[in-house]
Amino acid sequence: xxxxxxMIEARPAPSNTIGPLAWLRANLFSGPINSLFSLLGLYLLxxxxxxxxxxxxxxxxxxxxxxxxxxxxxxxxxxxxxxxxQFIYGLYPRSELWRVDLTFATFAxxxxxxxxxxxxxxxWVALVTLVGFPVFAYFLLYGGHFGLPVVQTHRWGxxxxxxxxxxxxxxxxxxxxxxxxxxxxxxxPIVKSFCVVFIExxxxxxxxxxxxxxxxxxxxxxxxxxxxxxxxRAFIGITLFQSAYMAEVVRGGLxxxxxxxxxxxxxxxxxxxxxxxxxxLPQALKMMIPGIVNTFISLFKDTTxxxxxxxxxxxxxxxxxxxxxxxxxxxxxxYIFAAFMFWIFCFSMSRxxxxxxxxxxxxxxx
Amino acid sequence: xxxxxxxxxxxxxxxxxxxxxSAMASATTLEDTVNRGAVQCGVSDxxxxxxxxxxxxxxxGLDVDVCRAVAAAVFGDAExxxxxxLNAVERFTALQSGEVDVLSRNTTWTTTRDTTLGINFTxxxxxxxxxxxxxxxxxxxxxxxxDGAAVCVQSGTTTELNLAxxxxxxxxxxxxxxxxxxxxxxxxxxxxRCDVLTSDTSQLAALRIQLNDPDGAMVLPEIxxxxxxxxxxxxxxxxxFNIVKWSLFAMLNAEEFGxxxxxxxxxxxxxxxxxxxLLGEDGNYGEGxxxxxxxxxxxxxxxxxxxxxxxxNVGMDSPLQIERGIxxxxxxxxxxxxxxxx
Numbered sequence: 001x002x003x004x005x006x007m008i009e010a011r012p013a014p015s016n017t018i019g020p021l022a023w024l025r026a027n028l029f030s031g032p033i034n035s036l037f038s039l040l041g042l043y044l045l046x047x048x049x050x051x052x053x054x055x056x057x058x059x060x061x062x063x064x065x066x067x068x069x070x071x072x073x074x075x076x077x078x079x080x081x082x083x084x085x086q087f088i089y090g091l092y093p094r095s096e097l098w099r100v101d102l103t104f105a106t107f108a109x110x111x112x113x114x115x116x117x118x119x120x121x122x123x124w125v126a127l128v129t130l131v132g133f134p135v136f137a138y139f140l141l142y143g144g145h146f147g148l149p150v151v152q153t154h155r156w157g158x159x160x161x162x163x164x165x166x167x168x169x170x171x172x173x174x175x176x177x178x179x180x181x182x183x184x185x186x187x188x189p190i191v192k193s194f195c196v197v198f199i200e201x202x203x204x205x206x207x208x209x210x211x212x213x214x215x216x217x218x219x220x221x222x223x224x225x226x227x228x229x230x231x232x233r234a235f236i237g238i239t240l241f242q243s244a245y246m247a248e249v250v251r252g253g254l255x256x257x258x259x260x261x262x263x264x265x266x267x268x269x270x271x272x273x274x275x276x277x278x279x280x281l282p283q284a285l286k287m288m289i290p291g292i293v294n295t296f297i298s299l300f301k302d303t304t305x306x307x308x309x310x311x312x313x314x315x316x317x318x319x320x321x322x323x324x325x326x327x328x329x330x331x332x333x334x335y336i337f338a339a340f341m342f343w344i345f346c347f348s349m350s351r352x353x354x355x356x357x358x359x360x361x362x363x364x365x366x
Numbered sequence: 367x368x369x370x371x372x373x374x375x376x377x378x379x380x381x382x383x384x385x386x387x388s389a390m391a392s393a394t395t396l397e398d399t400v401n402r403g404a405v406q407c408g409v410s411d412x413x414x415x416x417x418x419x420x421x422x423x424x425x426x427g428l429d430v431d432v433c434r435a436v437a438a439a440v441f442g443d444a445e446x447x448x449x450x451x452l453n454a455v456e457r458f459t460a461l462q463s464g465e466v467d468v469l470s471r472n473t474t475w476t477t478t479r480d481t482t483l484g485i486n487f488t489x490x491x492x493x494x495x496x497x498x499x500x501x502x503x504x505x506x507x508x509x510x511x512x513d514g515a516a517v518c519v520q521s522g523t524t525t526e527l528n529l530a531x532x533x534x535x536x537x538x539x540x541x542x543x544x545x546x547x548x549x550x551x552x553x554x555x556x557x558x559r560c561d562v563l564t565s566d567t568s569q570l571a572a573l574r575i576q577l578n579d580p581d582g583a584m585v586l587p588e589i590x591x592x593x594x595x596x597x598x599x600x601x602x603x604x605x606x607f608n609i610v611k612w613s614l615f616a617m618l619n620a621e622e623f624g625x626x627x628x629x630x631x632x633x634x635x636x637x638x639x640x641x642x643x644l645l646g647e648d649g650n651y652g653e654g655x656x657x658x659x660x661x662x663x664x665x666x667x668x669x670x671x672x673x674x675x676x677x678x679n680v681g682m683d684s685p686l687q688i689e690r691g692i693x694x695x696x697x698x699x700x701x702x703x704x705x706x707x708x
Contacts, residue, residue, distance in 0.1 A: 083421060085423075086419065086423050154451075216456050230465075310450065320418060320419055321419065323418040324414065325575075325686050326421075326685055328685065329577075
């Protein structure tokens with residue numbers, strides 16, 4: 001006799017423990033009080049979302065060329081549409097926009113190369129990014145050589161200027177910050193006190209004061225007729241300011257490395273720069289990633305302050321556009337657009353830093 | 367050690383760029399301008415009708431037209447301007463330090479500014495004054511009926527002070543409601559937090575457009591302060607002072623004689639001696655300023671006369687719809703009056 005053994009098909013879990021209904025029960029309606037708050041929350045969400053969607057999407061006007069194409073019942077995205085090129089490139093001459101595109105495409109390519117782990121020649125690409133690229137970007141954006149017409153910095157603006165300021169600030173602040181942090185931990189009294197004074201001074205004044213000093217006071221100290229380009233004033237102000245913050249982030253990371261690491265390196269006969277460069281900093285920098293990215297994100301947003309010295313960054317150019325008498329009264333649309341652009345960049349930075357942390361995680365995670 | 371090198375490099379590069387960016391200071395403003403190939407003009411960083419970038423990224427406005435007129439007089443090219451957007455705080459520093467050569471930024475001509483800041487005002491391109499905007503529903507026709515009103519005002523000392531002065535002088539009570547930006551002021555007015563909104567009349571027009579129902583609000587006839595707005599230059603270079611001053615006068619004279627950007631080429635052969643002198647057909651009136659005889663021709667053909675500039679930027683051809691009022695020529699009942707070219 002042959003018995004045909006047949007397995008009973010696996011049955012699905014009881015319907016009250018899986019699926020959206022169960023999720024709702026477990027998370028939103030697990031008791032009378034929770035149910036009450038859930039319903040209240042949903043109602044508030046409804047009150048908030050319905051007018052927002054009606055204003056921003058359903059009643060909004062999307063196509064057209066002037067304010068007459070807007071009914072004013074909902075958002076007027078026509079305004080953003082008409083000004084989009086200006087919001088991205090500022091007042092950069094329309095015929096030269098390819099130079100900005102090329103610069104940022106190159107930058108994105110280099111950064112992409114560095115970010116993707118599989119690609120080779122990392123060291124050389126990093127060197128090109130840090131040394132070659134700024135020179136390349138200067139010649140391309142400013143011009144004046146190789147037959148490219150000069151584009152004065154007062155025509156730079158929009159997202160392009162925000163990115164230029166942020167990248168220059170980041171690339172400048174990190175190395176200066178590392179050196180300041182090392183200097184602050186140094187045994188040499190002059191180096192140490194210089195670094196302490198520098199850090200405490202720049203951390204003690206608000207960035208807005210620094211920019212005001214650079215734009216209102218600095219020109220008065222200069223000989224007549226000599227003026228520093230305002231963009232360079234902003235570069236110097238932002239870089240020095242951020243390097244002080246960066247120094248303290250780096251110092252925090254350095255302090256987290258046990259002293260034994262440096263002593264062991266010294267026992268192997270390594271000099272100061274080798275100990276720092278090969279043993280201490282690589283471990284410390286890994287732990288500093290959240291702090292460094294935090295500083296970068298705040299720097300990115302701080303660049304909007306250059307608006308007060310008459311530079312049209314992304315927010316500044318939106319505000320300038322709001323004062324065009326042909327487009328009066330669309331402030332909300334303009335600010336929402338600016339906020340959205342900032343969010344995209346800051347959120348991407350934050351996601352990348354999380355990825356980097358996971359990738360470099362080698363046992364220090366707590 | 368490395369840090370010091372870094373800083374040295376930073377400082378050196380800044381200095382090199384600084385020196386490279388600016389010409390030598392010994393020459394006159396006109397020579398510097400010609401060498402540079404552009405007029406450095408300080409404008410507002412965004413003021414409806416006076417200076418703002420348009421959709422194509424070109425600066426437009428009544429104040430901007432002064433810059434363009436000077437460029438047309440000097441180079442015969444109204445586009446040869448380097449615009450420097452300035453906020454209210456840094457505008458005088460920028461002019462004093464030579465960052466700009468003309469300040470055409472909605473600046474009120476006052477004794478203090480004219481005599482203590484080392485600058486000279488070259489004329490008045492807009493006679494402004496503080497006024498009141500009320501909702502039409504109130505049924506008010508004069509500011510004298512505003513006793514006890516709640517007044518929305520944008521923070522800014524002179525506006526607030528003028529308001530207090532006016533109500534005290536007329537023995538009336540008021541309740542000031544102060545806002546930071548023009549959007550907030552409009553918002554407060556629209557939400558009914560105040561009965562009346564006060565600001566310079568040039569600004570009232572722009573604020574009114576931003577209302578949901580612009581026709582439901584009206585500007586009262588009373589003007590409670592004098593705000594002559596005009597371009598300014600540094601003291602100590604009379605030739606440059608004359609160029610900026612007469613660039614504006616040329617636009618006013620052109621309006622008086624009926625010369626516009628459209629008919630200026632026909633007018634070149636005009637028998638009228640005033641027009642012949644204006645356009646450089648009879649005598650060379652640019653010589654005294656170091657300019658060519660056809661300096662005014664370039665201004666009129668490229669920028670237009672004062673009426674064209676006014677209507678295009680703030681008047682009836684613009685969304686602002688500001689009446690000429692006292693900004694009309696003296697021949698039309700206003701107070702805009704330019705000395706003759708002869």
